[in-house]
Amino acid sequence: MGGEEKKPLLLHICCGPCGSGCLPRLTDRRVVLYYSNSNIATREEYEKRLEQVRILAAYWQTELLTDPYDHDAWLRHIQTLENAGSFPEKGPRCTLCFGFSLQRTALMAEQMGFPFATTLTVSPHKNSCVIFDEGAKYPLFEAIDFKKKDGFLLSIRESTRLGLYRQRFCGCEFSLAASGS
Numbered sequence: 001m002g003g004e005e006k007k008p009l010l011l012h013i014c015c016g017p018c019g020s021g022c023l024p025r026l027t028d029r030r031v032v033l034y035y036s037n038s039n040i041a042t043r044e045e046y047e048k049r050l051e052q053v054r055i056l057a058a059y060w061q062t063e064l065l066t067d068p069y070d071h072d073a074w075l076r077h078i079q080t081l082e083n084a085g086s087f088p089e090k091g092p093r094c095t096l097c098f099g100f101s102l103q104r105t106a107l108m109a110e111q112m113g114f115p116f117a118t119t120l121t122v123s124p125h126k127n128s129c130v131i132f133d134e135g136a137k138y139p140l141f142e143a144i145d146f147k148k149k150d151g152f153l154l155s156i157r158e159s160t161r162l163g164l165y166r167q168r169f170c171g172c173e174f175s176l177a178a179s180g181s
């Protein structure tokens with residue numbers, strides 16, 4: 001007799017490199033990727049990161065859904081806290097930013113009837129507890145901490161192996177300015 005089949009997972013993916021450290025940990029599940037990244041400063045950068053996600057999805061033969069880019073809505077969501085993010089990605093602006101993408105992912109998860117998680121937790125620059133607090137607002141959220149067991153190192157190895165573009169800033173214009181790029 002086989003064990004209980006694991007539920008499929010809607011995985012919010014912020015970029016190819018972060019996703020490359022998460023997908024190897026989910027080989028026992030059907031994963032659907034959800035690229036929801038209206039926090040990215042420009043459409044050009046949004047598309048550049050999406051292209052890397054497409055490469056990753058093709059490699060893992062994983063379904064990929066995309067959320068339309070709406071940076072104006074993101075800016076409205078974080079307004080008054082524009083300058084309240086610290087570098088690296090911690091602070092009240094970043095908490096709102098996580099909440100924005102997770103809320104949109106939660107909506108999609110509800111439509112699909114899937115639990116969901118996020119690749120955001122693989123980054124050592126982001127506080128997984130803060131991400132989990134935001135995710136816990138939604139009943140379908142699964143608190144998976146991808147940075148455990150050297151998840152970030154895995155993401156560096158895998159993204160290098162697959163030749164993925166690794167961006168030098170988190171995503172928004174504020175992180176771009178702080179990076180000095």
Ligand code: SF4
Pocket residue numbers: 039040085089090093094095097098170171172173174175
């Ligand atoms: S630094 Fe990153 S996490 Fe923070 S608000 Fe900008 S895009 Fe979002």
